[in-house]
Amino acid sequence: MGNQQSPVKGKSGKKALKIPRKRWTRDDTELFLLSVPTLVWYLLFTYLPMFGVIIAFKVYKLAPGGHGFLYNLLHSEWAGINNFKYFFTSNSFTMLLRNTILYNIAFIIISASVAVGGALMLSSMRNKRGSKVYQTMMFLPYFMSWVVVSYFVYALLTPERGYLNGIITALGGEKIMWYQEPKYWPFILVFLNTWKGMGYGMVIYLASITGIDPSLYEAAVMDGATKAQQARHITIPSIKPVFVMMLILDCGKIFNSDFGLFYQVTGGIPQSLYTTTSTFDTYIYNAIQSTAPIGQTAAANFFQAICSCATILFANWVVSKIDNENRII
């Protein structure tokens, strides 16, 4: 019976939720069964790892008798905050924190300006077909993996045969050992990140620009607004919600890094580039591949996860203070 009543009340949305005792119906059972596979997936691949943070508080040891990982973990001693102490006081910590955050800030600012600027320019271009062709071409890097990109970079930068060194020597300069000179890498990485995400960013903003009501522009023309004024007073305010949403999402990722960019493009982070191109992710990855105690790696992992969570909530809170309509959570 509840089944037949619900749709009527369901139309008023929130009210239906407030009804205290809606009975469990066959419909609910069917929907539950339909969602079981995905629920299992969520449980195993997102919620189980969340409990993995326990490892950060343990001294993981193999118990005698060849038991499974969970058995060993539960029978390992508690480490308290020793793993964290080790991580925070290690030489790498400040370096990793600085690299991860500074790179991300540079990425966010530059990518956002390029994307918004590019979208504004694309939307005002006269030849629409040309604009489509440019968009498609600029989207290409987005679909390539960092492994493939690292081959492009190798072809340009490899010291002996690389294209750039070829040009430099042809102009009478000295060869540059790119993979051993840390000073160039911040620029290379920022450039590549912008290059790869450029088409994607522009297309997102362009989609929201094309969605703007054309009558706004017509009215502006009647009032004698120039193109630049239209952009400032119509286009930019209209794409603000998308902009804010992208910004919050990016801020949530400020403690993460695009692993492939840092790891693949540098050729697995050689020793000479270690302090300029290491981030939390590359540190954790290298630790997984090595024999470092798992608890200490887990501490780094836990720190990163907590910080990401805090920044995304903080960014959302700031936005909700400034402009409540644009918050995403």
Add this chain to the structure above:
Amino acid sequence: MEKKMKNNHASLNQIKTSTNVLFNAVFLILAVMCVFPLLFVFSISISSEESLRMNGYQIIPPQLSSAAYQFLWNERMMILRAVFMSVSVTVLGTILAVILTTSMGYVVSRRTYKLKTLYTWIVFIPMVFNGGMLASYVVVNNILNLRNTIWALILPLACSSFSVTICRTFFRITVPDSIVESAKIDGADQFCIWSRIVLPISKPVMATIGMFAAFGYWNDWFQASLYIQDKNLQTLQSLLNNIQKNIEYIANNPYGGLSLQQYKSSMPTESVRMAIAIVIIVPIACTYPFFQKYFISGLTIGSVKE
């Protein structure tokens, strides 16, 4: 008539010719920058090893050679196995991703569902908090024991809260309660409604989810580098990744009476690297222009707020 009027309006409100030319020039440069590496890598792959040694990498190959592709052809067992793995992972993974994502998206989109609030949280929390790389590694590797199986490549990427949210928003808009109700009156259960009614009218969102998944799987090297040590389970990306570290990795099949050592030294190393990169890029470069619009529609659906 009306169209003409509109055109007039539009032409009134156009940028100056000089600005237009400037914009075109800027985008031409950017677009070439995005396509150039592909052409560059291709031209290296068809250069002869000798000319690479003499002149370095050139945009226009001074001496053409198909040695790299011949070499790949000789090692075709390995390449084909990697292609087969890549294709299987992509196909299986995409099917699984579409099923998992749309079924969850549909359930979360139903306003009358009793556990709706709980489900919304289940989907939302992973967007804000995740266990991180190490914890996921431990789960897949030590708890589920998926190392060196194809499932280690497929399962971790099979679903995401982002795509579930896209689906939910799409279903809210395109599948009104009235359709579901009338199907129920005809005696259909929810599974039936999902598979026979909802999915057939949701092809655009399925295409979006499918494309995201397919490109994700095809381009994935990270899962493979963590979980796959078995040479027989290499995908193209992980093959490329391993060759980067050690090009001789690929040379294990001497032919024509050569010893393994001779074979390795005769190998056109530089051009072979680039030739494999080309093998990976070409399928993507040929298909993405057709699927680009699904990406864009998915991204714009995803950013619609309720």
